[in-house]
Amino acid sequence: MKQSFFNFTLEELATPSSKNRTSLPTFWAKEAFKKVYVDLNTNIKQWNFPTQWETWLQEEVSFDLFKEVKIQQSNDQTTKFLFSLEDKKLIETVLIPFRNHYSLCLSTQVGCAFGCTFCFTGKKGLLRNLKTPEIVGQVLFIKKWISENKKIMIKPLKNIMYMGQGEPLHNFEAVKKASQIFLEPRGLNFAPRKISLSTVGHIPALKRWSELPPINLSVSLHAATDELRDRIMPINKNYGLKGLVKTLKDISFSGRKKISFEYIMIQGQNDREQDIHHLVELLKDLPCQINLIPTNSFPGSSFQSSPLTHIYEFKQRLVKQGLFTTVRKTKGDDILAACGQLNDSFNLSIADI
Numbered sequence: 443m444k445q446s447f448f449n450f451t452l453e454e455l456a457t458p459s460s461k462n463r464t465s466l467p468t469f470w471a472k473e474a475f476k477k478v479y480v481d482l483n484t485n486i487k488q489w490n491f492p493t494q495w496e497t498w499l500q501e502e503v504s505f506d507l508f509k510e511v512k513i514q515q516s517n518d519q520t521t522k523f524l525f526s527l528e529d530k531k532l533i534e535t536v537l538i539p540f541r542n543h544y545s546l547c548l549s550t551q552v553g554c555a556f557g558c559t560f561c562f563t564g565k566k567g568l569l570r571n572l573k574t575p576e577i578v579g580q581v582l583f584i585k586k587w588i589s590e591n592k593k594i595m596i597k598p599l600k601n602i603m604y605m606g607q608g609e610p611l612h613n614f615e616a617v618k619k620a621s622q623i624f625l626e627p628r629g630l631n632f633a634p635r636k637i638s639l640s641t642v643g644h645i646p647a648l649k650r651w652s653e654l655p656p657i658n659l660s661v662s663l664h665a666a667t668d669e670l671r672d673r674i675m676p677i678n679k680n681y682g683l684k685g686l687v688k689t690l691k692d693i694s695f696s697g698r699k700k701i702s703f704e705y706i707m708i709q710g711q712n713d714r715e716q717d718i719h720h721l722v723e724l725l726k727d728l729p730c731q732i733n734l735i736p737t738n739s740f741p742g743s744s745f746q747s748s749p750l751t752h753i754y755e756f757k758q759r760l761v762k763q764g765l766f767t768t769v770r771k772t773k774g775d776d777i778l779a780a781c782g783q784l785n786d787s788f789n790l791s792i793a794d795i
């Protein structure tokens with residue numbers, strides 16, 4: 443059976459994995475990585491490889507990406523891609539414009555097992571993990587799409603965020619390998635500081651953080667007491683805040699890395715005076731930054747965002763207490779592409795493509 447090209451690290455492509463599977467010589471493996479990930483060309487007939495290696499690639503390797511794709515663009519140019527996988531399951535990926543670049547929000551699972559109450563993805567439950575090629579394929583497809591739409595998509599893709607559908611640490615091995623492929627200097631060549639992984643606090647996997655390449659860590663916190671976090675994030679009942687903070691303190695980061703904490707602002711629930719004190723108390727010994735995010739609504743959601751003026755006041759209060767805090771602007775909410783809004787079963791039909 444053919445193996446997906448997008449499942450290979452460069453080393454693996456140049457290493458026989460069994461007595462039945464030969465490999466490309468290192469020189470040609472590097473060339474193949476350049477063709478696919480730099481030139482964005484998966485047509486091996488155009489590669490001018492020696493016949494022997496062209497035949498080998500034809501017989502051993504598949505370059506298939508997604509079955510079908512649907513693309514929606516929001517008023518602010520945020521672009522949402524709906525991908526149909528081999529088994530017809532669907533995932534969404536979001537391309538977000540910033541001043542000088544795009545960031546890409548990747549999915550790592552079909553659905554999600556963790557059921558956070560403010561998240562549309564959580565309503566689906568977990569259907570399955572994505573395989574490495576399905577994670578890498580999101581980046582490659584969208585890089586190609588940007589280059590084919592240069593007239594309107596004029597910025598470079600600079601950042602990757604594992605913040606789409608699914609809990610990335612719940613699919614540890616596939617995410618680890620995809621990250622290695624993203625960082626390969628002869629391929630996509632992302633810098634580690636340009637890749638961020640967001641987790642709800644999956645402690646067993648966080649304990650394995652050092653096995654991952656040195657990417658950025660972001661924690662979806664959203665509540666600073668177990669009482670509230672238990673209510674809005676069921677994972678907290680298994681892995682409470684005390685254990686989470688201890689695990690984070692034990693992680694050794696190279697350089698001056700800070701942990702980012704994402705905190706959606708829910709009116710009347712986690713935006714009160716006492717929440718400021720709880721946050722300060724909880725995070726006081728961690729090198730970190732807090733990102734406040736307006737709550738995004740979705741069909742059937744019962745949460746209301748704190749007003750923007752209140753979010754900025756909350757920020758000032760945290761800053762005065764010594765916590766570095768930013769406010770994140772919502773993007774793509776008119777097409778359900780913003781934080782917490784991804785759910786491919788809603789409103790989009792792949793048959794329309």
Ligand code: SF4
Pocket residue numbers: 554555556557558561562563564565606607608609642662782
């Ligand atoms: S916030 Fe993340 S972990 Fe929670 S349900 Fe949504 S996708 Fe899953």
